[in-house]
Amino acid sequence: MISGVPAHVDGRMLPITEKAGGRIVNKDRMWHYTEGIRNWNPIWPSHGIRILPGPSSIWLNAEGKRFDAPNFPGFDTLGTLHTIQDTGYDYSWFILTAKIIEKEFALSGSEQNPDLTGKSIKQVLSRILPGPPKPVQAFMDKGEDFIVARTIEELVEGMNLVTGNELLDVNTIERQLLARDREMDNSFTKDLQITALRGARNYIGDKLIRVAKPHKILDPKNGPLIAVRLNILTRKTLGGLQTDLEGRVMNEFEKAVPGLYAAGEVAGFGGGGVHGYRALEGTFLGGCLFSGRQVGRALSQI
């Protein structure tokens, strides 16, 4: 696994709090991402970045077989994690085109989003311009998990070089891509990924900045072809200290540990597990802020 947080984010305070009487719940629930890439410019050991993918890339297992529905990019992280683990390999592949990467790849992490962290409206708006954003282009140029090629033969050769094995066969991959591309001409296709692309583009927000216009992957005018090896990236445990609604930390007997409060992620995923195990992406901060407010209010009453 690669690591989605710095080494010092190690959960050390959880066992310390447990020793002081606090109860930890759900510590076996881990949250990993399935679209992790090694940072070419790491800040911490095994620094992994998560791709926040749009829905168009073709997702293959380590042996080059396309995953079944609904294992499409961005659909169901826990479900896809399960599917990948069932293959016996700890990585998988995206195959896509230049047209897909420029519209559909966003990278998670503050250093990968200088337009947002720099609060530059002009730079944020430039995301709709043609061409990949600069941080994505840097990964295409320097990332060890990326292969960019003009032909499918060259692409598959590069993919096998990255993993150092010969698991991938060009004919098997080409056959699947041709079958998928053929469905682009079928307006009532049973390829559910293509149906999903068409559905997503009915929403103006997705159409503008998230979902590439559906196109044939093997048509050279949409190229070059791109392959990305996806590693499992670990982010956190969904477990945390059990609290009551005022943020007081509970002990094994459901009694408050005197003077001990927890707010934010330490109180469980998104601050108290409010979003459940299959939490919706991007909603974790809300629960952290909410539990912080609850604790603040409770403390002000003391």
Ligand SMILES: Cc1cc2nc3c(=O)[nH]c(=O)nc-3n(C[C@H](O)[C@H](O)[C@H](O)COP(=O)(O)OP(=O)(O)OC[C@H]3O[C@@H](n4cnc5c(N)ncnc54)[C@H](O)[C@@H]3O)c2cc1C
């Ligand atoms: C790369 C990345 C991307 C993310 N993207 C999103 C997103 O798009 N949307 C979303 O909703 N959530 C996202 N999250 C999750 C979200 O950032 C966290 O849930 C949230 O920041 C947790 O806030 P917190 O205040 O509970 O904890 P933290 O922000 O981790 O704050 C804990 C603080 O305690 C300090 N600390 C630790 N130990 C000690 C000590 N012993 N003494 C004193 N201080 C100490 C730490 O230095 C830190 O400042 C992302 C997380 C990561 C890592």
